[in-house]
Amino acid sequence: MGLKYQEHFTIPFDMVDVKQELKLPPFISYCLGVSGRQSESIGRSDLFVFDEYGLIWVVTDYELRINRLPRYNETITIETEAVAYNKFFCYRKFFIYDQDGELLFDLLCYFVLIDFETRKVSPVPDDLIAPYQSEKVKKLQRAPKYNDLIDADSKEFTVRYFDIDMNGHVNNSKYLEWMYEALDYDFLLGHKPKKMQLRYVKEVSPGGTIFSRFVKDGLVSQHEIDYQGQIHAQAVIEWEKR
Numbered sequence: 001m002g003l004k005y006q007e008h009f010t011i012p013f014d015m016v017d018v019k020q021e022l023k024l025p026p027f028i029s030y031c032l033g034v035s036g037r038q039s040e041s042i043g044r045s046d047l048f049v050f051d052e053y054g055l056i057w058v059v060t061d062y063e064l065r066i067n068r069l070p071r072y073n074e075t076i077t078i079e080t081e082a083v084a085y086n087k088f089f090c091y092r093k094f095f096i097y098d099q100d101g102e103l104l105f106d107l108l109c110y111f112v113l114i115d116f117e118t119r120k121v122s123p124v125p126d127d128l129i130a131p132y133q134s135e136k137v138k139k140l141q142r143a144p145k146y147n148d149l150i151d152a153d154s155k156e157f158t159v160r161y162f163d164i165d166m167n168g169h170v171n172n173s174k175y176l177e178w179m180y181e182a183l184d185y186d187f188l189l190g191h192k193p194k195k196m197q198l199r200y201v202k203e204v205s206p207g208g209t210i211f212s213r214f215v216k217d218g219l220v221s222q223h224e225i226d227y228q229g230q231i232h233a234q235a236v237i238e239w240e241k242r
Contacts, residue, residue: 002081002134005038010075020072025173031094034078042131061110061143064196068104082132144197146234152213155182170204175233179223182212195238202232
């Protein structure tokens with residue numbers, strides 16, 4: 001197990017939906033900020049990683065298990081730890097608790113280090129990870145597999161200026177937002193996510209359009225983000241009725 005870090009957070013108006021429940025896409029981005037502040041506190045900021053190693057962190061996968069989404073003005077506790085790593089992957093968990101200490105949901109993130117110049121995946125340096133107190137494991141934890149979509153519905157979105165983050169590519173949270181937006185409003189109003197897995201395949205650059213494709217079988221929806229004829233993200237979401 002790794003070094004734990006906690007922050008308290010009160011859900012603001014701009015981070016909830018019409019049901020006054022937490023919107024997951026921006027909150028996942030906020031959680032990455034929490035992990036960044038832990039890294040800064042132990043001398044492993046993004047700037048340090050770049051200056052010392054010429055590397056940048058990239059998220060490849062998310063897995064969420066959701067008991068309940070917090071509501072507007074609710075104060076929650078975000079706890080995170082870098083739980084393990086191997087030659088190429090680092091695994092970080094987030095646990096979200098309500099004021100009574102009940103687990104609302106948990107989030108597992110897969111990270112890799114990318115060489116800034118070559119854009120290729122780099123082995124994880126042991127001395128970089130040491131302050132996190134993470135366990136080094138030999139076994140490569142595999143992300144879930146995704147099926148190709150057949151006869152999928154599709155919705156088109158334009159890549160806009162504010163979709164682009166400081167790295168010059170579409171922010172990770174935007175992919176999940178596009179997946180949500182492809183679904184019917186009434187379905188989203190009457191259902192809530194129970195479990196989610198999300199994979200980032202390729203970065204989307206500024207300009208152009210993407211197609212958010214999906215198939216829905218009962219309470220399971222499968223998603224793809226198509227950009228210039230290639231898959232750039234995939235997801236499977238399990239829903240439950242309200």
